[in-house]
Amino acid sequence: MASSLFFFFFFLSLILLSLSSSLPSSLILDAAEILSSSGYQTMALNLELASQTLHPLTPSLTIFAPSDLAFKKIDHLPLSLLQYHLLPHAFSLQSLSSLPFGAKIATLLPGQPLTVTKSHSDGSVSANNVTIEGPPVFDDGNLVIFGIEKLFDLYFQAPASRTLGGNSNPTRCISMTRSNDGVWFSGGSSFDEACETLRSKGCSVMASFLEMQFLGLRDRPQLTVFAPVDEAMAVNHTGRLRKYSSILRRHVVPCKILWSDLVGLDNGTVLRTYERGFGINVTKSGDDELQLNGVGVVFPELYFNDWLVVHGLQEVLVSVSKGREEEAKNSSSKVQEVIEPKQHVEEEEYPASHYHFSVFH
Numbered sequence: 001m002a003s004s005l006f007f008f009f010f011f012l013s014l015i016l017l018s019l020s021s022s023l024p025s026s027l028i029l030d031a032a033e034i035l036s037s038s039g040y041q042t043m044a045l046n047l048e049l050a051s052q053t054l055h056p057l058t059p060s061l062t063i064f065a066p067s068d069l070a071f072k073k074i075d076h077l078p079l080s081l082l083q084y085h086l087l088p089h090a091f092s093l094q095s096l097s098s099l100p101f102g103a104k105i106a107t108l109l110p111g112q113p114l115t116v117t118k119s120h121s122d123g124s125v126s127a128n129n130v131t132i133e134g135p136p137v138f139d140d141g142n143l144v145i146f147g148i149e150k151l152f153d154l155y156f157q158a159p160a161s162r163t164l165g166g167n168s169n170p171t172r173c174i175s176m177t178r179s180n181d182g183v184w185f186s187g188g189s190s191f192d193e194a195c196e197t198l199r200s201k202g203c204s205v206m207a208s209f210l211e212m213q214f215l216g217l218r219d220r221p222q223l224t225v226f227a228p229v230d231e232a233m234a235v236n237h238t239g240r241l242r243k244y245s246s247i248l249r250r251h252v253v254p255c256k257i258l259w260s261d262l263v264g265l266d267n268g269t270v271l272r273t274y275e276r277g278f279g280i281n282v283t284k285s286g287d288d289e290l291q292l293n294g295v296g297v298v299f300p301e302l303y304f305n306d307w308l309v310v311h312g313l314q315e316v317l318v319s320v321s322k323g324r325e326e327e328a329k330n331s332s333s334k335v336q337e338v339i340e341p342k343q344h345v346e347e348e349e350y351p352a353s354h355y356h357f358s359v360f361h
Contacts, residue, residue, distance in 0.1 A: 027143060028054050031063055034138050034145060042071040043085075050082055054108070059231060060090035060202070062144045064127075065137065070150045077151075083109035084154055088314065089229060089298060090144045093134040095201060097125045099300060100259050102158065104289045106296040106314050113289050113296065115158040128156040194310065197303040201312060203227040209248050224253040225310045226280070226292060227302065232315045249275035250317050256309050259300040263290055281320050293317050 028051045035044035043065040047054075064085045077085075086108040096116075099105070104113035105127065118126040125132050130148050137145040198207035206227035228251070252274045262282070270279040271292075280292050290297060292313070299312025 027059075027061055031061065031143055031145065034143075035063075035065055038137050038145075040065040040068065040137070040147070042066075042068045046077045046082055049076075050079060053079060054083070054086070060088075060142045060144075062087035062089065062091045062146070064132065064146050064148045064152065066148050066151050070148075074151075080109055080112075081151070081154055083107060084112055084114075084152055087114075089202065089231070090139075090142055092139065092144065093125070093132070093136060093146075095299070096127075096132060098302075099125070102263070103259070103300040104296065106298050109154075111285065111289070112154065114152060115156065117158075128152045194303050194305065194308055198227060198310060201299055201302050202229045202231070203302070203310075203312060204230050205233045206248075206251070206310075221254060221307070222256040223308050224255060224257045225308065226251045226253070226297075226313050226317060227299075227310050228313045228316045229298070232313070246275055247316065249273060250278050250280075251313075253280065256304075256307065258304065258309055259311065262297075262300075262311070278319060280317060293320050 028047055032044045032047040032051065035041075035047065043063075047063075064087075066085070084107050087105060088108055091105075096105075099116045101116055101118070103116040105116065106113050114127040116125065116127055117129050118124065118131075124134075130150055130152055133147045133149070137147055139145070195207040195211055198204070198210070206225065210225065250273050253271050254274065257271075265282045267282070267284050269282045271282065272279055283291050283294075285291070295313050295315045295317055297311050298314045299310075301309060302312045303310040
C-alpha cells in the first residue's frame, strides 16, 4: 500500500513540476503576431499595446478575436473589454460546444464571465449571443484563437436558464447507507472514459487520483468531483504533496449533483465533502455566476454517467472563514440542511473510505 501511494504522489509531482515550469513568457505577444498574420490586425494591435499589462497566471489562453469590421466604431479596446475576450484556459471548439446552455465561462476580467447561449453536439456554439466561428484560427493546445463576428457585450444579460443534463436529486444521494449508493458495472469502460475525458480537458492530476481510488472496483458510490485544472494545482500546491490526500478529499462530494441541480441550490447552501469539517459553500453573484468557496466553474458537466459527474474548476478549493460561512447561511432564507457538512459522521459511513489504497482513510 505504502509503495503504491509513493508512486502515485511521485507521478503527481512530475505532472506539477512540468506544469509549473511551462509558463510561456511571451504568450500575449505570440498571440498578437498570429492574429496579425491571420487578418485580425486591430485585435493584434490591441493585444500588443496591452502586452505589458496582461499577465496570464496560467500557461494556456483562449482568445476571441472580433473581425476588423467589428472595430468600426471603436479602434482601441478598453483594457476591461479586452480582458473580457480572453479566457485563462485553452478551450477547444469541442470543449466549448460541450458546455450546457447558461454555463458561465470565466474570463480574465474578474467577476465578469461569458454566458453560453447556444451549444449543440454539431459543434456550433455562441456566447453572449455571439457566434464562435470554427475551426479555430490557431490551436496548439496552449493557445487557442477563435474568430467572432462582433464584440462581446460587457453588459449582456443572461437569458432564463433551462433544465439540462437530465434529472437527479442531490438530496436523495446524500443517504449514508451503502445499499443505494453503489452502481454495479460489468466492466471499467465508463470509468476509463471518465479519466480520458478529464485528461483531455487538462485535469490530469484529478484523473490520476480517481484511477488510484476506483480503478478495478465494480461497486461504486454516487459521486460529484470538482476537478481543478492542472495549472491551478501546479501554481498553488507545488511542493505540498504530503497534503494531497486532504486536498483531493475536499473536491469530492458523496452524491451526484448535475449542473442543473447545482445552479438550482439556494445561495449559501453548503455541500459536505469527504474531508471531515470541510464544506463547499455555494454562492451566486448578482449576474448569477455560481461560485464554490469563491471559485468559478469553468467546465460544467465536464463528464457524467450513471454514478459520477465531474465539474471543472479554475482554482483549487480552500476553506472560507467561519464568519463568511455564517454570513452565507444567514443570508439564505432556506439553507438546504440535508446537504450541510456533518462534523461528527464516522468515516465508516462514507462508502469510498472502505476502498483499497483509499486516500479517504
